[in-house]
Amino acid sequence: xxxxxxxxxxxxxxxxxxxxxxxxxxxxxxxxxxxxxxxxxxxxxxxxxxxxxxxxxxxxxxxxxxxxxxxxxxxxxxxxxxxxxxxxxxxxxxxxxxxxxxxxxxxxxxxxxxxxxxxxxxxxxxxxxxxxxxxxxxxxxxxxxxxxxxxxxxxxxxxxxxxxxxxxxxxxxxxxxxxxxxxxxxxxxxxxxxxxxxxxxxxxxxxxxxxxxxxxxxxxxxxxxxxxxxxxxxxxxxxxxxxxxxxxxxxxxxxxxxxxxxxxxxxxxxxxxxxxxxxxxxxxxxxxxxxxxxxxxxxxxxxx
Amino acid sequence: xxxxxxxxxxxxxxxxxxxxxxxxxxxxxxxxxxxxxxxxxxxxxxxxxxxxxxxxxxxxxxxxxxxxxxxxxxxxxxxxxxxxxxxxxxxxxxxxxxxxxxxxxxxxxxxxxxxxxxxxxxxxxxxxxxxxxxxxxxxxxxxxxxxxxxxxxxxxxxxxxxxxxxxxxxxxxxxxxxxxxxxxxxxxxxxxxxxxxxxxxxxxxxxxxxxxxxxxxxxxxxxxxxxxxxxxxxxxxxxxxxxxxxxxxxxxxxxxxxxxxxxxxxxxxxxxxxxxxxxxxxxxxxxxx
Numbered sequence: 001x002x003x004x005x006x007x008x009x010x011x012x013x014x015x016x017x018x019x020x021x022x023x024x025x026x027x028x029x030x031x032x033x034x035x036x037x038x039x040x041x042x043x044x045x046x047x048x049x050x051x052x053x054x055x056x057x058x059x060x061x062x063x064x065x066x067x068x069x070x071x072x073x074x075x076x077x078x079x080x081x082x083x084x085x086x087x088x089x090x091x092x093x094x095x096x097x098x099x100x101x102x103x104x105x106x107x108x109x110x111x112x113x114x115x116x117x118x119x120x121x122x123x124x125x126x127x128x129x130x131x132x133x134x135x136x137x138x139x140x141x142x143x144x145x146x147x148x149x150x151x152x153x154x155x156x157x158x159x160x161x162x163x164x165x166x167x168x169x170x171x172x173x174x175x176x177x178x179x180x181x182x183x184x185x186x187x188x189x190x191x192x193x194x195x196x197x198x199x200x201x202x203x204x205x206x207x208x209x210x211x212x213x214x215x216x217x218x219x220x221x222x223x224x225x226x227x228x229x230x231x232x233x234x235x236x237x238x239x240x241x242x243x244x245x246x247x248x249x250x251x252x253x254x255x256x257x258x259x260x261x262x263x264x265x266x267x268x269x270x271x272x273x274x275x276x277x278x279x280x281x282x283x284x285x286x287x288x289x290x291x292x293x294x295x296x297x298x299x300x301x302x303x304x
Numbered sequence: 305x306x307x308x309x310x311x312x313x314x315x316x317x318x319x320x321x322x323x324x325x326x327x328x329x330x331x332x333x334x335x336x337x338x339x340x341x342x343x344x345x346x347x348x349x350x351x352x353x354x355x356x357x358x359x360x361x362x363x364x365x366x367x368x369x370x371x372x373x374x375x376x377x378x379x380x381x382x383x384x385x386x387x388x389x390x391x392x393x394x395x396x397x398x399x400x401x402x403x404x405x406x407x408x409x410x411x412x413x414x415x416x417x418x419x420x421x422x423x424x425x426x427x428x429x430x431x432x433x434x435x436x437x438x439x440x441x442x443x444x445x446x447x448x449x450x451x452x453x454x455x456x457x458x459x460x461x462x463x464x465x466x467x468x469x470x471x472x473x474x475x476x477x478x479x480x481x482x483x484x485x486x487x488x489x490x491x492x493x494x495x496x497x498x499x500x501x502x503x504x505x506x507x508x509x510x511x512x513x514x515x516x517x518x519x520x521x522x523x524x525x526x527x528x529x530x531x532x533x534x535x536x537x538x539x540x541x542x543x544x545x546x547x548x549x550x551x552x553x554x555x556x557x558x559x560x561x562x563x564x565x566x567x568x569x570x571x572x573x574x575x576x577x578x579x580x581x582x583x584x585x586x587x588x589x590x591x592x593x
Contacts, residue, residue, distance in 0.1 A: 024486055031488035035380060038372025039389065042462075045455045046396050049407045127582070128308050134509065134578035135311065135571070136516020138544040141551075142567040143311045146318045150557065167307060228400025230519040231544070235551040256402045256519070263406075263523070278403045285398055 053279050060276025070253075072242035077267040083277055085243040089254035090284065093158050094227045096247060097165035102219055104166075105173030106208075112174070113181040114203055133171035140167040141235040149236075156236050158244075158252040164232035169222045176218025180211040217296040224288035228281065230256035255281040312575075315568040322346075322561025330565065334531040336546070338559035346562045348543070348569060350532040354446060355542040355570075357432070357534075358521065359514040361450025366458050367507050373458075374465035374503075379491055390466065397459035405523030408452035413443025413524060420447050424537050437530040438539030444526030445537045452520055457510035464509060468502025468588075469495050501588025508581035512574045518544035543570040 020028075060066055063082070070085035108125065116122030144164040148154050184207050192202040208215075238251035239261045246252075255277050262273045326344055328335055333347025373393060377386045420440050428434040438445060472495045480490040522545035532538050541549065547563045547570075554560045 020484075020486060024489070028486040028488040031491070032380060035372040035376035038369045039376050039393075041369055042373055042393060042396070042455075042458055045412075046392065046399075048411070049399065049403070052407055052411050053403060130582055131308050131575060131578055134512045134516075134574055134581075135308075136512075136518065136544055136574055138516065138518040138547050139311065139315075139567050139571045139574070142547060142564055143314055145554065145560075146314045146564060147310075149554075150318060150560070151314070167311075170307075224398065228398075228402070230400070230402045231548055234519070234548045235554070238552070256400065259402050259406065260519070260523075274406065278406055281400055282403060285400060289398055 050282075053275060053282060056272075057275035057277075057279030060272050061279060066276065066280075070241065070243045071258075071273075074241070076265045077269050079269045079272065083255065083258060083273075083280055085240065086253040086255045086258040086277065087280065087284070088243060088245075089158065089252045089257070090227055090281070092247060093161050093165065093233075093252075093254060094223050096159065096162040097169055097226055098219060098223050100162065101166045101169040101173055101222075105170050106177050106215065108170075108174045109177035109181060110203060110208075112178055114199070114207070129171045129174050132167065133175070135167065136231075137164070137168055137229050138231040138235070140164045141232040143167070144232070145235055155249060156238065157249050158237055158247045160236040161232050161254075162247070164236060165226040165229060168229060168232075169226050172222035172225060173219060176221070177211070177215050180214030180218065181207060183214065184210045213295055213298075217292045220288050220292035220295065224285045224292070227288070228256065228285055230260065233257045234260065255284070308575075312568075312571065315564055315571060318557075319561055319565035319568050322558050323565055325558065326562070336562075338550075338562045341556055341558045344558060344562060346565075348566055350540055351543050351546055351566060352569075353532045353534060354525070354538065354540040355515055355544075355573075357536055357538075358446045358450045358453060358542060359511055361446065361536055362453035362457055362514045363507065363511055365451060365454035366461055366510060369454075370458055370461035370465060370506070370510075371503060373462050374469050375491055375495065377462075378466055378469040379487070379495060393459055393462050396455065401456065401517060401520045402523070404452055404456055405520035408448055408520060408524045409444070412452060413448040416443045416448055416451070417441065420445065420537060423447075424535075431534070432536050435533035435535040436537035437528040437533050437535075438526045438537075440537060442526070444524060444539055446525070446539075447536045449521050449524045450536065452524060453514045453517055456517065456520065457513045460513060461503075461506045461510040464506025465499065465503045468499040468506075472498045501584050505581045505585035505588065508577055508584065512577045512581065515542075515577065516544055516570060516574050517542075518548045521545045522548050543567070543573075 063079075065080060066082040067087070068084055069080075069082040071081040071083075072085075074081035108129070112122055112125060116125070141164045144160055144167070145156075148160050148163060149156055154160065188206055188210060189202055192206045193199075197205070233254050233256055237254075237257070239257050240251035240253050244250050244252045259274050259277045259281070262270045262277065265271075265273075322344060323330060326346060328345045328347055330347055332349055333345070334350040336346045336350075338344055338346055377390050377393075381389060417440060420443060423433050424436060424440060436445065476494040476498070477490060480494050481487075485493065521542050525541065525545060526539035527541065527549075528539040532540060543566050547567055550563055554563070
């Protein structure tokens with residue numbers, strides 16, 4: 001009699017942990033590599049664009065005149081002159097816009113967080129802010145044109161540009177401020193109330209200072225964003241090759257507008273100025289972003 | 305916050321007089337001539353076609369890429385590595401649109417020319433690839449504009465999706481992994497169903513951006529005397545770029561009104577898309593909680 005030989009070491013049951021089948025493993029790795037690839041695909045244009053701008057534009061920037069002279073009286077084919085006038089315009093328009101938009105935005109955010117309590121009006125306001133953040137910049141520009149220029153009869157000016165930028169900046173400021181105010185711990189408010197401090201004083205002395213660094217970060221980011229906007233300057237102000245300090249009248253250059261106008265210049269100098277101005281604009285925006293990041297890194301809200 | 309209502313109202317008031325004296329159908333005509341105030345002829349058909357086509361090209365490219373990046377950053381990379389990587393993607397949003405336009409028109413367009421020629425000649429059986437009303441040379445067509453737009457809307461779609469994917473309940477993720485799911489199976493069965501509405505909402509916000517993008521498109525697209533041939537290799541104008549191109553000549557109220565009418569259509573369009581996005585996102589949030 002031949003006994004059926006069984007492996008004495010054979011486990012009584014099939015093992016509980018089996019290897020993952022090849023097809024599943026393959027799918028897993030395929031999915032992972034596709035995601036990695038997606039990231040690489042997104043980085044390629046960024047690097048390509050930045051390298052192009054830096055390579056084509058740095059030559060213009062190393063010229064000392066670039067930062068201190070305008071293009072007044074410069075012939076199209078001349079390499080001289082600079083973008084001082086446009087730099088001034090870009091910064092001033094953004095700053096005037098911020099001066100108008102920041103107080104309104106912060107007040108709206110304070111209302112939403114401290115007084116709104118999810119009431120009907122607060123919900124409508126939130127919805128409106130959401131929609132406003134989706135309004136295309138050209139529509140904002142057209143609106144200001146229809147209101148400021150056609151209806152009220154003012155001239156096109158840098159101030160009109162700032163008004164259009166306010167519409168674009170406001171939702172960003174409201175959003176970021178709101179987020180920061182919600183981060184302020186309720187214990188702080190309650191401690192203040194317990195000491196008998198009225199609500200408005202709690203907000204001014206406790207809540208806002210606690211959230212200040214976050215609010216400033218949001219404002220800086222929003223300012224950086226509106227500096228790059230081109231549509232409003234195309235519609236609302238004329239281009240000038242010389243310096244104009246007057247916000248309320250006359251043509252005023254800004255970096256996007258300078259790029260747009262110099263594009264029409266077929267000379268090599270024009271192309272150099274285009275890329276140089278593009279690089280300057282990117283540097284300006286990066287600078288604001290960097291300052292914002294530094295502020296938020298070194299003075300984050302202490303939640304505990 | 306009455307500004308939204310005001311925007312709509314003002315644009316409407318200024319557009320109506322011009323619309324009343326429009327000599328051709330505003331919605332179905334491809335013609336656009338506003339030089340002669342006594343005989344205004346403007347219709348938005350081609351603007352609509354070009355706007356929608358370029359935005360669709362952008363969305364088709366950006367949606368899968370953004371989903372891949374968002375998943376990669378939230379569920380594959382360790383948080384320490386993911387943060388700088390996410391910063392790189394956000395950097396794309398910091399580049400101003402005119403620089404994107406410049407790069408698209410001068411660098412990317414010419415580089416894409418061989419691909420565009422190939423698609424246009426070899427794959428012309430596909431309706432959107434057949435025909436072109438501008439020369440392919442230089443790449444001043446909707447194809448190039450769509451690709452640049454896709455790069456521009458990538459950060460917002462990624463940011464919104466990332467935020468939602470991040471909030472997938474840990475219990476579900478751990479449950480899936482405990483049942484022996486591979487990482488991809490875990491993502492497919494827990495993260496994607498949970499994040500779907502947020503992802504769609506983010507994509508619609510991106511669509512809103514693409515519809516309203518002005519200067520990048522204006523610099524890239526070449527104008528064409530011929531009407532649209534409904535191909536991605538057409539040139540022409542979107543709503544926004546048409547308005548911006550004529551901006552220096554806004555002097556005659558009636559012809560300006562024609563552009564304001566186009567702006568009004570764009571406004572209504574983006575309003576609808578954004579409101580829909582909020583609605584989808586709100587419904588997703590309600591389901592999750």
